Amino acid sequence: MVKMEIDGRVFEVDGDGFLTDPSVWNDEVATLFARYDGITEMNEHHWAVVRIIRQNFEEKGMAPMVRVICKETGLKLKEIYELFPLGPARGACRVAGLPKPDGCV
Amino acid sequence: MDQEKKQKALKILSDHRDSKLLTQLSSCVHCGLCAESCHYYLAFREDKYIPARKVELVTSIWRRYNTFAGKHFPGLMGAHELDDLMAEELTDQLFGACSLCNRCVPHCSIGVDIAYLVRTGRAMLSEMGMVPATLQATVNAALETGNNMAIPEDEFTDTIEWMEEELTDEFGDNGPFIPLNQPGKHVLYTLNPREPKFFPLSIAAMARIFYAAGESWTLSTRMYDVTNYAFFSCNREDAAIIAQRLVDEVKAMGAARCVLAECGHGSRAFRWEAPNYLGQPFPFETLTNVELMLEYLEQGRIKVDPSKNPGVFTLHDPCNLVRSGGIIEPQRKILKASVGQFVEMTPNRADNYCCGGGGGQLAMSEYNERRMKIAEIKADQIRKTGASVVVTPCHNCVDQLMQINAWYKLNVQVKTLAEVVSDALIFD
Numbered sequence: 069m070v071k072m073e074i075d076g077r078v079f080e081v082d083g084d085g086f087l088t089d090p091s092v093w094n095d096e097v098a099t100l101f102a103r104y105d106g107i108t109e110m111n112e113h114h115w116a117v118v119r120i121i122r123q124n125f126e127e128k129g130m131a132p133m134v135r136v137i138c139k140e141t142g143l144k145l146k147e148i149y150e151l152f153p154l155g156p157a158r159g160a161c162r163v164a165g166l167p168k169p170d171g172c173v
Numbered sequence: 174m175d176q177e178k179k180q181k182a183l184k185i186l187s188d189h190r191d192s193k194l195l196t197q198l199s200s201c202v203h204c205g206l207c208a209e210s211c212h213y214y215l216a217f218r219e220d221k222y223i224p225a226r227k228v229e230l231v232t233s234i235w236r237r238y239n240t241f242a243g244k245h246f247p248g249l250m251g252a253h254e255l256d257d258l259m260a261e262e263l264t265d266q267l268f269g270a271c272s273l274c275n276r277c278v279p280h281c282s283i284g285v286d287i288a289y290l291v292r293t294g295r296a297m298l299s300e301m302g303m304v305p306a307t308l309q310a311t312v313n314a315a316l317e318t319g320n321n322m323a324i325p326e327d328e329f330t331d332t333i334e335w336m337e338e339e340l341t342d343e344f345g346d347n348g349p350f351i352p353l354n355q356p357g358k359h360v361l362y363t364l365n366p367r368e369p370k371f372f373p374l375s376i377a378a379m380a381r382i383f384y385a386a387g388e389s390w391t392l393s394t395r396m397y398d399v400t401n402y403a404f405f406s407c408n409r410e411d412a413a414i415i416a417q418r419l420v421d422e423v424k425a426m427g428a429a430r431c432v433l434a435e436c437g438h439g440s441r442a443f444r445w446e447a448p449n450y451l452g453q454p455f456p457f458e459t460l461t462n463v464e465l466m467l468e469y470l471e472q473g474r475i476k477v478d479p480s481k482n483p484g485v486f487t488l489h490d491p492c493n494l495v496r497s498g499g500i501i502e503p504q505r506k507i508l509k510a511s512v513g514q515f516v517e518m519t520p521n522r523a524d525n526y527c528c529g530g531g532g533g534q535l536a537m538s539e540y541n542e543r544r545m546k547i548a549e550i551k552a553d554q555i556r557k558t559g560a561s562v563v564v565t566p567c568h569n570c571v572d573q574l575m576q577i578n579a580w581y582k583l584n585v586q587v588k589t590l591a592e593v594v595s596d597a598l599i600f601d
Contacts, residue, residue: 133370
C-alpha cells in the first residue's frame, strides 16, 4: 500500500495509484486524480465516461468494455483515448476510483 | 514457514530429469559482466540488482540442500536455508526486480541462462503460494474464465459485432469481416484480451488485413486469449492448462494454422514453451501475425502505400519475440514498406532494452515505482530517434510505452504493427 498526496489530500492507493478502497471515491476524488494525470479540468465528456465506468463497477464488480462506454456516452473511441491519454484502464478507470484491471494494462 | 510448501519448492531444485538445470545452477563464475546489461542495475546502481546476484539467491539454496559441502559447511560454501527471510528476498528480487527480458544472457561470459534460473526461483515461490497478488489474480482470471480479463462471452461478441459494423460501413455488405466460430477455416486467429476490452481498433486493423489478403480465417468466442500469465508466475501446471485450451480449440475448429496476435510472451509461451509444457508437438502450424503480414506482402496478397503513414517511425523490439524468439527482421521489412521514414533505436534487435513492462511487471502494482524508473532507458532511446510514432508488435509493450510516453513527456504515438499496416493498405 502506498500513500499518494494530491493538493494536500492523502489517499491510500496501490503501487499503480489506483484507490485501495473504492468506496471512498467521490466527485472530488475524481477531479483530484484527473488533475494528477494532467487533466486540468474534467469536462462533461470526462464525467460521462467516469459515470458509466462507476455504474458498471457498482453493478457488475468490474470495469465495462470500452464498447459499453462508447454506446452509453455516444462518444467515439478516438475521443475516449483523447479524453484519457493513459487509456480507458490506467486513465479513466483510475479516475473513476476502480481497482486496477487485471491483464496487460 | 509451512514445511510442506518448503519441500515442494525445494523439489524443483532437485529435479534432474533435465540436465540443463544442474548445469546452469553450478556454472556462474561471478565475473560481473552481466551487471551493465541489466536495466535494473543501470537504473539503481545497487549490487543487489546485478543478475548474478539474483542467480546467487537460487544457487545458494540449491547448494544448501543438494551438495555435500553445502549440507555440511553451509557458512563456508555460501549456502543458505530456504527460510521466511530468504523467501521474501527471492520474491522481491525475482518477481520485483527482473522483467525476464533475457538481455543478461547473451552478455554472460559463459552463457548461463540467467532468466531460466530466475524462472526456476519464481516456480519455487509459486509452489509456496508467494506469487505477488496482482500477478496471481491475472492467472486466476484466465484459469477461471478462459481469458485473463474475465470478459464474459456475450460482451466479447458484442464488441466484435461493433467492429464488424464499422467494417461493413467501410467495405459494404461483403462480410463477415470478423468471422466467429467458423470451423474448417485455414487460420484461427487469437487476441490479447486488452484488445476487446479496451483497445478494439487493433482487431479491426487485423480484420482489414485479412480482408485485403482474402484470407480464410475465424475467431473463436470460447478461446481467443493469446496470453499465458502462468509463464510469468512460472507455475508449469497452470501454464499447461492454459496452453492446452488453445491447442484444443485449434483442433476443434479444424484450422491448419494458429496465428498469434501481437503478444511477446504469449507467442513465446504458446509457440516455443507450450510443446514442452504439454510434452508433444502441435498437429498444426503456429506463427505470429508479424510473420504472416510479411508473408502477405512478399506474396503480393496485400499492397501498401508508405505515403499513407507520413512522419518518422521507430520500432521497439519485444524481448520475448525478438531476443528469445528470433523474430527480428520481419517487422523491419514490414515497416520499411509501410511508413514514410523508419529509424532504428540504439541498441536494437537482439540487444534492445526491455520496455520495463515484461516478465509480468505491467500486471504487478507492487513494483510500479521500479518499473517506471527502469523505463527511463527506454524513454531516452525513443527520444534520441526523434520519431513521432513508436511501433511495437506486443500489446504489453504498447501499454508500458503509453505510460512511458506520459511519464517522460515524449509526445509520441504508440501503435501495433497491424495498425500501421492497416493504415497503409491499398485496396484495388
